[in-house]
Amino acid sequence: MKTILILGAGTAGTMMANHLKDALDKNEWEIAIIEESKTHYYQPGYIFIPFDMYTTDEVCKPTTEFIPDGINFINEKIEKILPGENKVLLHDGKSIDYDILIIATGTKPSPEETEGMLGSEWRKSVFDFYTFDGCVALRDKLRNWKGGRFVVHITEMPIKCPVAPLELVFLADWHFKELGMRDKVDLTFVTPMSGAFTKPKAAHEFEHLLAEKKIRIVPDFAIERVDNENKKIIDYAGLEVPFDLLVTVPVNKGDALIERSGIGDDLNYVATEKGTLQSKVKPNIFVIGDASNLPTSKAGSVAHFEAEILTENILRFIKGEPLMDDFDGHANCFVETGEGKALLLDFNYNQEPVEGTFPIPGVGPLRLLKESRMNHLGKLAFRWIYWNMLLKGTHIPFVSAQMTEEGKKLD
Amino acid sequence: MEKTVAGNTIQVNEEGYLTDFSQWTREVGDEIAKEEGIVMTPRHWEVINYLQEQHKQETALSIRRIGKSGVVDIKEFYALFPKGPLKTSTKIAGIPKPASCI
Numbered sequence: 001m002k003t004i005l006i007l008g009a010g011t012a013g014t015m016m017a018n019h020l021k022d023a024l025d026k027n028e029w030e031i032a033i034i035e036e037s038k039t040h041y042y043q044p045g046y047i048f049i050p051f052d053m054y055t056t057d058e059v060c061k062p063t064t065e066f067i068p069d070g071i072n073f074i075n076e077k078i079e080k081i082l083p084g085e086n087k088v089l090l091h092d093g094k095s096i097d098y099d100i101l102i103i104a105t106g107t108k109p110s111p112e113e114t115e116g117m118l119g120s121e122w123r124k125s126v127f128d129f130y131t132f133d134g135c136v137a138l139r140d141k142l143r144n145w146k147g148g149r150f151v152v153h154i155t156e157m158p159i160k161c162p163v164a165p166l167e168l169v170f171l172a173d174w175h176f177k178e179l180g181m182r183d184k185v186d187l188t189f190v191t192p193m194s195g196a197f198t199k200p201k202a203a204h205e206f207e208h209l210l211a212e213k214k215i216r217i218v219p220d221f222a223i224e225r226v227d228n229e230n231k232k233i234i235d236y237a238g239l240e241v242p243f244d245l246l247v248t249v250p251v252n253k254g255d256a257l258i259e260r261s262g263i264g265d266d267l268n269y270v271a272t273e274k275g276t277l278q279s280k281v282k283p284n285i286f287v288i289g290d291a292s293n294l295p296t297s298k299a300g301s302v303a304h305f306e307a308e309i310l311t312e313n314i315l316r317f318i319k320g321e322p323l324m325d326d327f328d329g330h331a332n333c334f335v336e337t338g339e340g341k342a343l344l345l346d347f348n349y350n351q352e353p354v355e356g357t358f359p360i361p362g363v364g365p366l367r368l369l370k371e372s373r374m375n376h377l378g379k380l381a382f383r384w385i386y387w388n389m390l391l392k393g394t395h396i397p398f399v400s401a402q403m404t405e406e407g408k409k410l411d
Numbered sequence: 412m413e414k415t416v417a418g419n420t421i422q423v424n425e426e427g428y429l430t431d432f433s434q435w436t437r438e439v440g441d442e443i444a445k446e447e448g449i450v451m452t453p454r455h456w457e458v459i460n461y462l463q464e465q466h467k468q469e470t471a472l473s474i475r476r477i478g479k480s481g482v483v484d485i486k487e488f489y490a491l492f493p494k495g496p497l498k499t500s501t502k503i504a505g506i507p508k509p510a511s512c513i
Contacts, residue, residue, distance in 0.1 A: 220495050222474050236489040
């Protein structure tokens with residue numbers, strides 16, 4: 001009996017467990033997955049928690065509910081990967097030998113990387129929203145907040161779901177309008193990038209929306225520290241942005257396990273081949289989702305597209321065939337823009353987001369890079385798709401792993 | 412587009428970044444620095460050399476990585492190249508503007 005071992009049962013790891021269960025001969029292969037959390041969080045739902053648009057129950061389910069029968073689920077913390085010995089050490093002292101390893105340990109906010117971020121104002125007037133506890137704490141704060149300077153801030157790229165900070169500021173604008181207190185709130189978006197987004201056409205569209213909603217943007221801001229006493233963030237050039245309520249996106253780093261194992265870069269991401277998803281650490285180690293250093297978005301949609309290609313490549317690797325070099329960095333992201341609308345981005349390593357129709361070229365019903373109500377309904381429907389199709393590895397109709405140029409307005 | 416700098420004709424993009432690193436000379440770097448309002452010192456050149464080395468090794472550049480390089484800390488990097496040090500220094504170095512990753 002041979003073993004394929006998956007590290008992490010988040011979006012990517014859970015999808016791989018489901019794909020591989022159907023793809024591998026169970027008389028020959030044992031599939032094991034290690035995860036320390038008993039709860040699987042629907043992370044795309046975090047954005048709605050602070051505004052009481054989702055309840056906490058809607059984003060939490062037991063991890064094991066999505067791990068198919070016949071898979072060895074190990075609820076334990078991972079201590080270290082020993083690539084040379086094809087072995088993984090667990091926190092409880094046990095170890096597991098593997099033939100093939102899939103790293104799906106994701107990325108995490110690391111507020112401790114920035115001076116003062118975890119200071120006296122942490123979760124009092126300084127919040128994160130990429131963690132369950134963080135978005136709940138922000139919700140509790142907003143329920144009684146009387147207004148003032150509301151600052152949304154990105155510390156450093158890359159981050160998980162790079163559009164979420166924009167969504168948060170758009171939803172905040174809508175939220176305060178609904179409460180009839182928009183005139184009491186000064187909204188500012190602070191980013192280390194030169195514009196609202198990394199890709200020019202989408203940046204232009206977002207900057208237009210920010211201006212329309214009277215949200216100020218402070219670009220090129222490289223934070224040095226959070227001044228808790230005077231409630232301001234200060235950048236290396238000495239620029240200061242004062243706040244009454246700061247919602248920050250801390251530095252994102254791969255799991256500390258990657259550092260302990262000595263197989264990551266300076267942000268704990270694992271060097272990975274762009275097209276095949278094989279690690280550069282060792283041929284029998286593969287990487288999926290946010291844990292890799294691939295130059296694409298760290299997002300669930302990316303992991304979903306990767307999973308289809310990685311499953312094929314694991315089969316080829318087992319048979320000793322050349323790997324499929326086909327992953328194109330495909331990402332597909334809904335962006336909530338408030339007032340019941342959203343826009344949709346579809347892009348890859350080479351093609352930036354442009355206007356068009358999706359998923360059926362020329363038809364839609366979703367619109368690319370344009371606000372619409374249908375896109376917002378798409379985002380809400382996505383929660384059902386996530387729990388019922390995505391995690392289970394079911395192919396989503398009309399949406400291929402590789403990005404299609406059809407239905408897109410290209411120059 | 413073409414641009415004449417320090418007597419050399421070089422190819423640059425619409426933001427003024429060299430599109431062909433082989434056209435870079437120290438004189439070209441000096442001239443771009445002047446346009447950015449920076450007077451180059453030996454310390455500036457040390458940083459530029461480091462950036463060019465990283466570019467040749469195809470290492471993605473970020474302020475964090477430069478801060479940890481041991482060549483310059485972030486505070487000094489800002490002092491040397493005020494107003495967006497990474498953007499300015501890479502332009503002077505004749506290498507592409509780092510696209511902060513997605």
